[in-house]
Amino acid sequence: MERKEHIISILVHNKPDVLARVAGTLGGKGYNIDSLCVNTTTQKDISKIVMTTAGSQSTITRIENQLQRLVDVISVDDLTNVESVHREMLLVHLNISPDNADMVKNAIDTNRWKVIVTSDTYTIVEITGDQTQIDFALARLETLDVADITRTGLVALKLDD
Amino acid sequence: MKLKGTQILLEMLKQENVDTIFGYPGGSVLDIYDQLYQSDIKHILVRHEQGAVHAADGYARASGKVGVCLVTSGPGATNTVTGIATANMDSIPLVVFTGQVPTGLIGNDAFQECDITGITRPCTKHNFLVRNIDELASTIKEAFNIARSGRPGPVLVDLPKNVMAAQTDFDPANVKFRNYDVPHKAAPKKIANIFDMLQTAQRPLIMTGGGVLLGRASEELTALAKKYRIPVTGTLMGLGSFPGSDPLWLGMLGMHGTYYANMAVSHCDLLIAVGVRFDDRVTGTIETFAPNAKIIHIDIDPSSINKNVTVDLPIVGYTKATLQDLLHFLDDHHYAQDDDTRDVWLREIADWREKVPLTYCSEGDVIKPQYVIETLHRMTGGDALITTEVGQNQMWTAQFFKFDKPNTFISSGGLGTMGFGLPAAIGVKCAHPEKQVVDIAGDGSIQMNIQELATAAQYNIAVKVVLLNNGFLGMVRQWQELFYEKRYSHTDMTYAPDFVKLAEAFGVVGLRATRRDEVESVLKQGLASDKPVLMDFRVSREECVYPMVRPGESITQMTLGSREMIN
Numbered sequence: 001m002e003r004k005e006h007i008i009s010i011l012v013h014n015k016p017d018v019l020a021r022v023a024g025t026l027g028g029k030g031y032n033i034d035s036l037c038v039n040t041t042t043q044k045d046i047s048k049i050v051m052t053t054a055g056s057q058s059t060i061t062r063i064e065n066q067l068q069r070l071v072d073v074i075s076v077d078d079l080t081n082v083e084s085v086h087r088e089m090l091l092v093h094l095n096i097s098p099d100n101a102d103m104v105k106n107a108i109d110t111n112r113w114k115v116i117v118t119s120d121t122y123t124i125v126e127i128t129g130d131q132t133q134i135d136f137a138l139a140r141l142e143t144l145d146v147a148d149i150t151r152t153g154l155v156a157l158k159l160d161d
Numbered sequence: 162m163k164l165k166g167t168q169i170l171l172e173m174l175k176q177e178n179v180d181t182i183f184g185y186p187g188g189s190v191l192d193i194y195d196q197l198y199q200s201d202i203k204h205i206l207v208r209h210e211q212g213a214v215h216a217a218d219g220y221a222r223a224s225g226k227v228g229v230c231l232v233t234s235g236p237g238a239t240n241t242v243t244g245i246a247t248a249n250m251d252s253i254p255l256v257v258f259t260g261q262v263p264t265g266l267i268g269n270d271a272f273q274e275c276d277i278t279g280i281t282r283p284c285t286k287h288n289f290l291v292r293n294i295d296e297l298a299s300t301i302k303e304a305f306n307i308a309r310s311g312r313p314g315p316v317l318v319d320l321p322k323n324v325m326a327a328q329t330d331f332d333p334a335n336v337k338f339r340n341y342d343v344p345h346k347a348a349p350k351k352i353a354n355i356f357d358m359l360q361t362a363q364r365p366l367i368m369t370g371g372g373v374l375l376g377r378a379s380e381e382l383t384a385l386a387k388k389y390r391i392p393v394t395g396t397l398m399g400l401g402s403f404p405g406s407d408p409l410w411l412g413m414l415g416m417h418g419t420y421y422a423n424m425a426v427s428h429c430d431l432l433i434a435v436g437v438r439f440d441d442r443v444t445g446t447i448e449t450f451a452p453n454a455k456i457i458h459i460d461i462d463p464s465s466i467n468k469n470v471t472v473d474l475p476i477v478g479y480t481k482a483t484l485q486d487l488l489h490f491l492d493d494h495h496y497a498q499d500d501d502t503r504d505v506w507l508r509e510i511a512d513w514r515e516k517v518p519l520t521y522c523s524e525g526d527v528i529k530p531q532y533v534i535e536t537l538h539r540m541t542g543g544d545a546l547i548t549t550e551v552g553q554n555q556m557w558t559a560q561f562f563k564f565d566k567p568n569t570f571i572s573s574g575g576l577g578t579m580g581f582g583l584p585a586a587i588g589v590k591c592a593h594p595e596k597q598v599v600d601i602a603g604d605g606s607i608q609m610n611i612q613e614l615a616t617a618a619q620y621n622i623a624v625k626v627v628l629l630n631n632g633f634l635g636m637v638r639q640w641q642e643l644f645y646e647k648r649y650s651h652t653d654m655t656y657a658p659d660f661v662k663l664a665e666a667f668g669v670v671g672l673r674a675t676r677r678d679e680v681e682s683v684l685k686q687g688l689a690s691d692k693p694v695l696m697d698f699r700v701s702r703e704e705c706v707y708p709m710v711r712p713g714e715s716i717t718q719m720t721l722g723s724r725e726m727i728n
Contacts, residue, residue, distance in 0.1 A: 016290065021282060028283045058467070065464035071287040071307055071341060 005034070006060045007086070007156045010049040010067060011074040014040060018072045022049055025066050031055065035088075035153035046074065050155050083159040088134045089152045090127040095145040096120065104144060111140060122147065162332065166294050166325035167196035170258070172333055173301040174202060179229050181205065181220060181591050183213040187233020188273055189260030189322045205591065205620060208612035210237050212584035214244020215610070218253050219588030222571045223546055225377070227254045227308050228588065234260040235273030238319075239280065243578060245315045246284040250575025251398060252375055254313035256304045263323035264292055278319050286314030294327040302338040310341050312462040313375055345461060347478035352490045354474050355433070358455055359496060362431035364506045365391050368414065371398030371574065372436015372460055376480035379403065379567040382435060385488060389496070390503050391433070392510055394422040396443050397559055398574040399436070405563035406543070411510065412519060415443035416710045417556040420517035423708070423716040425510050432456045436480045439469040440575070441712075449715035459483050517708070517721060519560055526676045530554070530629040530700040534561040534601065536680055537627060540688060545597040546589050548572065550582040550606030552636035554629050556706040558601045580609025586624040587617055597625070597688060604630040604654055611663070617693035618668035625687050626695040628660060631702045639705045643720070664695035673697040 012018045019038055026033055034052045041048050053063065064076045096104055096119075104123065108115060113125040127137045131154065141149070164172065170193060174182070181203045186194040197204055207213040210232045217228030228248075232241055238259040248255045262271040278288045287307050289300050297320075304316040359365060373382050379402045386393045386409055393403045394411040403410055412419035414426050426432065432454040437443070444450040447470060456472040458465075459480055466475040476483060521531040534557055537545075543565050549555040549572040564570045571589055573581040586600040600607075607628055617624055629635075634652040641649050664671030670692050674683040680698065687694040707722035 016292075017278065017282070020279070024282055062464070062468060065466075065468075069312075069462065069464055 003054050003056055004080070005052055005054045007050065007052050007079040007084070007154060008060075008064070009077040009079050009156060009158070010051070011041070012047050012049060013072040013074065014045050014047045015072045018047065019049065021070050021072060022067060025070060026053065026063060029063075029066060031059070031063055037153035037155050050153065052154055077158065079156050079158055084156045085159065086130045086154055086156045087128055088131065088154050090134060090137060091116075091150045092125050092127065092141060092146060093148040094123050094125065095147050096122055097145070100145060107140060107144060111137065113137075162330065163328050164331040165196075165328050166297055166320070167193050169297050169329070169331050170301065170320070170325065171196055171200050171202065172331065173298055173336070174229065176302075176333060176336075177227065177305045179227070182229040182231055183207055183216040183220070183588065184231035185210050185213055185233065185237060187237045187260060189234035189262060190231060190237075190320075192322065192325050193231065193258075193260070193320070203591075204231075205587070205616065207584065208615050209610065210240035211244050211580065212587075212610050212613045212616065214241045214255065214257060215247065215578075215581050215584035216588035216591070216613075216616075217255050217257075218244060218248045218581075219548060219571055219585030220592045221248075221253050221255060221588075222585075223568055223589040224592035225568070226592075227256055227305055229256050229258070231258045232260065233273065234262055234277070235275050237273075238277040239275055242281060242284065245281055245317065247573050247576045247578040247581060248315040249284045249286065251371060251573065252313050253315065254308040255315040256301075256308050257315060257317045259317060259319050261290065261319045261321040264321045265323070267321065278317065281317050284315075285317050288317040288319070290319040291321065291324050294324050294329045297324065297329075298331060298336045299338045302336050303341075306338060307341050311345075312372075345478045347459070347476045347483045347486060349486070351474065351476050352483075352486050355457055355487055356490055356494060356496060358431055358457065358474065359389075359491070359498075362455075363502050364429045365431040365433065366425055366429035366454075367391050367393040367403075368426065368432055368434040368437055369393060369395040369399040369402045370435065370437030371396065372480050373399055373402040374436075374567050376436060376461065377567070378436070378479075378481035378484050381481055381484035381488060385484060388488075389491070389498050390507065392425060392507065394418070394426060396437050396440070396574070397555075397572065400559055400570040401564035401567050404565040406565055411514075413559050415440075415445070415716060416712070417560065417706050417708065418710075418716065419514075419519050419560070420708055420719060420721065421510055421513035423710070423719060424513045426451050427453075427715075427717045428509070429454045433459075434472070435459045435484070436461075438465045441469070444470060445710050445714055445716035445718075449717070521704075523677075524701065526678070528674060528677050528680055528698055528700045530557050530631070530698070530704055531561050532677065533627060533629060533680055533684075533698050533700065534558055537599065537601075537684055538562045540681070540684055541597055541599075545569070545599050546571065546593060548582040548586040548589060548598070548600045550600070550602045551577045551579045552603050552606060552634070553631075553639065553704070553706050554601050554603040554606065554635075556636070557629070560706075562601075579606040581606075583607060583610050583624070583626060584613045584616075586626075587613060587622050590622045590624050598623075599625045599627055601627045602629065603635055604628060604632060604657055604660075605634040607660075608657070614664065614667035614669050614693065614695070621692060623691055623693050625690075625693070627684075627687075628695060628697050629700050630657075630660065630697050631700050631704065632657065633702060635704075636706070638703070642703070642705065643709070644711075660695060660697040670694040671697065673699070675699045
């Protein structure tokens with residue numbers, strides 16, 4: 001069966017250990033979490049977990065069923081085959097030297113990266129986009145002097161239907 | 162009304178109609194035990210915390226109520242883990258209260274501190290650490306609610322010492338909690354689908370499992386089978402959900418299933434699986450399981466459906482309600498099986514039964530373990546609650562004791578926990594003091610929780626241990642005989658205590674039979690006693706459990722012992 005990346009959006013009661021329960025359910029059954037994002041929703045006692053995991057459709061269904069068994073899980077939604085928007089974010093620390101100052105400036109301008117902090121010797125930029133855009137940015141960054149990088153997990157939101 | 166945490170705990174236990182708890186005191190639960198001292202809740206002091214959980218488990222399985230235990234923090238808590246995992250695999254409702262160090266010390270590696278909610282997260286249905294006295298009452302209520310709702314399971318509640326010593330306002334009539342009960346009712350369309358499938362089926366078969374017992378659906382399942390003459394096989398956990406002496410009963414299927422049950426499931430064209438989860442011990446290799454059948458699967462837990470076996474008609478619902486709906490639908494639509502077709506199918510099964518009946522060979526004076534179980538069945542008239550340990554003793558019991566009533570066979574099916582039977586029997590006897598309660602044990606398993614003989618003796622809980630003593634870890638030895646050219650690596654248990662003397666040392670009656678003609682008199686004496694009894698039956702050493710399906714093979718490929726393999 002075809003293995004495919006799935007985006008799973010999980011609403012949970014914001015109880016102690018809830019992330020450990022969700023992560024442990026997948027880990028304990030032998031499934032891998034590729035990326036993960038968690039925060040509260042507009043209701044502070046309810047959190048949303050968005051994660052990506054790869055597997056065949058039957059594996060994903062099994063994961064959904066296992067997650068539904070958890071007492072603190074309210075709902076599990078597979079956003080893969082529904083219309084939804086996706087974003088990830090990179091924070092990148094770029095070293096600046098006389099040799100590459102123009103290149104860095106050029107990259108920032110042409111890619112419309114958002115500069116958060118800048119000085120003579122370094123700059124920190126914020127890059128957001130969907131997976132393709134992030135992958136493109138990462139390729140572009142390979143030509144620059146990256147000192148440090150942090151990438152968030154993917155967040156996704158279902159379009160109204 | 163201001164109450165202390167310890168008082169709230171006992172008030173809440175009363176509210177949940179808890180009359181018996183199994184436990185073991187220690188530093189972190191001293192305050193709770195002090196409160197218990199003044200309470201009328203019956204507390205059974207076990208000799209090891211694992212025993213407390215198995216006893217609560219046995220109590221739950223026999224009574225249908227939630228089993229409760231209470232232990233201290235650290236090692237007291239970790240000793241419960243095997244018991245909790247056992248209950249979790251078999252979906253048994255338990256609430257396990259563990260003591261915890263004061264909240265201010267959590268995380269400091271305090272004396273007898275351990276992260277028991279972390280440790281038990283994967284083997285409980287849910288667990289709680291109560292950090293605040295104001296959450297205590299609602300958490301206890303939620304714990305019981307979670308344990309018994311939907312697919313039942315064990316819930317652990319960790320109680321820090323300072324929380325239990327604190328005080329708060331307590332209004333027993335007004336404890337708020339989240340309700341987790343899942344109102345599952347199968348859609349009428351699905352019931353109609355079963356009807357359609359039954360109408361076209363020529364060789365239907367029912368497969369009953371633990372979910373039928375947990376869902377208290379035995380009556381409905383039995384009615385369905387008998388009214389429409391559908392033969393029934395069952396998993397280990399399903400034993401007793403359909404009368405074992407009924408001609409429609411084919412016995413257990415799977416690795417040590419009967420020849421005719423395995424043949425029937427492999428040749429049926431419609432398999433109605435109720436409250437099962439298609440364990441690998443049941444299915445053999447998945448590809449050849451019920452190869453000709455449309456499969457209907459009724460279960461309360463969606464995660465059990467299409468997990469191991471892909472089914473044609475999945476139905477998520479309570480077994481009882483679903484079977485009731487089905488019975489009504491079949492009645493309303495005047496379903497009637499074609500008697501001739503049914504006769505042909507039942508005749509075919511009867512032929513398999515005649516060809517390879519469930520049997521064993523007698524050898525002179527030697528005590529055959531199967532003979533002991535058959536004799537026990539005869540002498541009790543089947544009217545006994547049976548627990549088992551794990552291994553050959555368990556499989557022979559499943560094969561040779563005919564369970565006619567629900568919740569009379571109590572065994573660790575999923576986890577296969579050696580040492581389960583004796584403490585479980587103690588719990589069962591606490592739930593049904595008037596009943597004959599027998600633990601059918603092996604000499605390996607019994608030594609894993611033998612200390613609980615002291616518990617039985619202290620409270621005169623008159624359980625009867627039928628020890629099938631072959632001086633081996635019998636089931637492992639059997640695998641070594643069949644698959645490892647008889648290299649009996651570390652399975653010889655000849656070095657063992659004198660079980661009769663050991664029983665007597667514990668204050669329990671000890672009896673022994675070494676010859677076949679002694680079996681009946683020992684059983685008679687043991688069963689008649691109003692004290693706990695250990696009966697040491699010296700059985701033939703290298704008896705194997707047959708039929709046997711090799712792991713990873715199709716269940717039609719059975720090794721039948723002295724007879725040749727039959728396809």
